[in-house]
Amino acid sequence: MKYDCLIIGAGLSGLTAAVIMAQKGYQTAVLEKSPHIGPTIRGFRREGIFFDTGFHYTGALHDGGPLDIFFRYLGMRDGIEPIPYNPDGFDIFRCLDPPFEFPFPYGYHRIRERLAAAFPGEERAVDSYLQQVREAYRSKPYINLDPARSSLGLPIVNGPSLGEVLDNLTKDRLLKGVLSMHCLLHGVTPDKVPFFDHAVVAGSYYESVHAVKGGGTGLLRAFEERLKDLGVDIYCNREVREIFIGTDLAVSGLGTAGGERFEGRCCISTLHPQQLLGIVPREAFRPSYRRRLEELEDTCSAVIVFARLRGEGPLLDRANLFLLPHPEFPDPDETEEVEQKLLFVSPVYGDGEGAVQEGVVVICPFPHTGSRNRSSSFPEEGSSHYDSFKKEMCGRIMGHLEASCPEFRERMTVVECSTPRTLKRFTNSPFGSLYGVKHQIDQINPLPVTKVKGLFLAGQSIIAPGMLGAMISAFVACGAILGHDRLRKELRSWA
Secondary structure, eight states: OOEEEEOOOSSHHHHHHHHHHTTTTTOOEEEOOOSSSSSSTOOOOTTEEEOOOOOOEEOOSSSSSHHHHHHTTTTGGGGGOEEEEEETOOOEEETTTTTTTEOOOSHHHHHHHHHHHHHHTTTHHHHHHHHHHHHHHHTBTBBBBBBOOOOOOOOSSSSSBHHHHHHHOOOOHHHHHHGGGGGGGGGOOOOOOOHHHHHHHHHHHHEEEEEEEHHHHHHHHHHHHHHHHHTOOOEESEEEEEEEEOOSEEEEEEEESSEEEESSSOOOSSSSHHHHHHSOOGSSSSHHHHHHHHHHOOEEEEEEEEEEEEESSEEEEEOOOEEESSSSOTTTTTOOOOOOOOOEEEEETTSSSSEEEEEEEEEEEOOOOOOOSSGOOOTTSSSHHHHHHHHHHHHHHHHHHHHHOGTTTTTTEEEEEEHHHHHHHHOOOSSOOOSSSOOTTTOOOOSSBBBSSSSOOOSSSTTTSSHHHHHHHHHHHHHHHHHHHHHOHHHHHHH
């Protein structure tokens, strides 16, 4: 089988890249290890309730926002129905010690007013922080479509960190806690994440926040229809075992675990960078590059509880809850005590359509399966201890949530629970991490262009985490093939 472009992985970055390349006339194939496309965000149904996995909400989907422009360019916007979150408080920051609650709004003016009212005397710090976030966010390539104002060069891996910026602006622990809460959306603690990277993620939510009708399944349905229209071939249950690279250091095709061979001179891999090392000839990359990929640190994983809601009325009105033991953002590797961890609680709309809230998803960050921290020594799935471990962790998480939030008491029934080992299996990642490789100080993530001719990289580990980061990575990888100026010019016509 011969194609112009072969794409490894049918997640958001791989599917986006497939649409871009097919629209340009490339005969394109996508190879996915799982039985279905989008295994991370597909979600599942239990007891008549649809639970989202991997996708709960996103920024940048408002009219004229980056994701809105992307989907219009991809010919998919009509198939995606955004559902706005509460503009007066899309995320609720709740601190237990000292007791403090802050509903975080979206819209820069609204954020500024709310923070100034909650933290009198900190107006200059708030103004400076928001200005720096806005400037960093709007300078990111493919968020900013002006080639003269955005750089496609090396990522920012040195300071300042988010923590350093906040320490220079204020001494107020609670204000720093509120402005650090969205570290959960990229999985790196304030002292380690470059301010620029944090701003790119958090800044998208400062402009607008939406869910999508049908959740992750709704997104995948729109991709499936568009890919079918474009004639893209999707091969599921196809684990890529080898990228064929000739003596000229150029890609010639892919080989699967089942012995199939796909020929092509262009390949976009969306695999975890360390998985890539296992499918390319050792001589394809320099020893220093291989060591760099081998030493990359992953973001945390999580224990996730899926629960049915009992009683009348919603617990969360188009908003999520961030429950913290103290103002400082907790490091998932530092403690095994659930009471000392952050809990993220997101509403579940049972039909996936956003009509009636029927449950909640509770995410408790935890070390990934490859962590050196002893709390990552989870029992193997299928072992005699695994079910008891899940039950214990689930009980501790729900007990802590109900003890800390009276409105949740006697309102929830657990339907399912997942662990870092579950995430490892379903996401096909080495360690079950939430966002792949960390974007952190002094760690250089791989660039989209490799030294191998015809081999390009995309995914959360390459540019930025989340839906926006995954899609930007696809545009950057495809831009390296098609021409960045050409691609950005075409995107500007949809702005």
